[in-house]
Amino acid sequence: MSRINMAAVVPQAYRAVLGLEQYVQANVDHTVLELVKLRASMLNGCAFCVDMHSRDALAAGESSRRLFAVAAWREAPFFDERERAALALTDAVTRLGEHGVPDEVWDAAAKVWSEKELADLVVAIATINVWNRIAVTSRAEPPTEV
Numbered sequence: 001m002s003r004i005n006m007a008a009v010v011p012q013a014y015r016a017v018l019g020l021e022q023y024v025q026a027n028v029d030h031t032v033l034e035l036v037k038l039r040a041s042m043l044n045g046c047a048f049c050v051d052m053h054s055r056d057a058l059a060a061g062e063s064s065r066r067l068f069a070v071a072a073w074r075e076a077p078f079f080d081e082r083e084r085a086a087l088a089l090t091d092a093v094t095r096l097g098e099h100g101v102p103d104e105v106w107d108a109a110a111k112v113w114s115e116k117e118l119a120d121l122v123v124a125i126a127t128i129n130v131w132n133r134i135a136v137t138s139r140a141e142p143p144t145e146v
Contacts, residue, residue, distance in 0.1 A: 020123065037049065039090045040125060043095065046136050048142050088108060089122070
């Protein structure tokens, strides 16, 4: 059961996060963005976001095999070098530990993404992590019927 409706209680803050979402939607490749959103949401245990982003990706033409494989992307053969770099960066930023993002993760991403693309990717990863934290904390539930 939901704890709080953040959009109703703090609409200005909610709109600010929505502004970040609109920015990344306009500036990050849609396929990569959905993979990043799905991966971060899996890591954060956000059922609402896993459901939403897997449905969004399927509706946009993504294959179910690739979506299922996001959970084990390192072992799956379905992702190209740019997608792998984005997923590795998603893991590192989402699990941000004591030592931050490892140089090897950053360097691999910087090798295949331009500086602007990389900056946009970091903003996208940060944004889905904000959404995950809002949804998990407020106990947002995915719809049982779609």
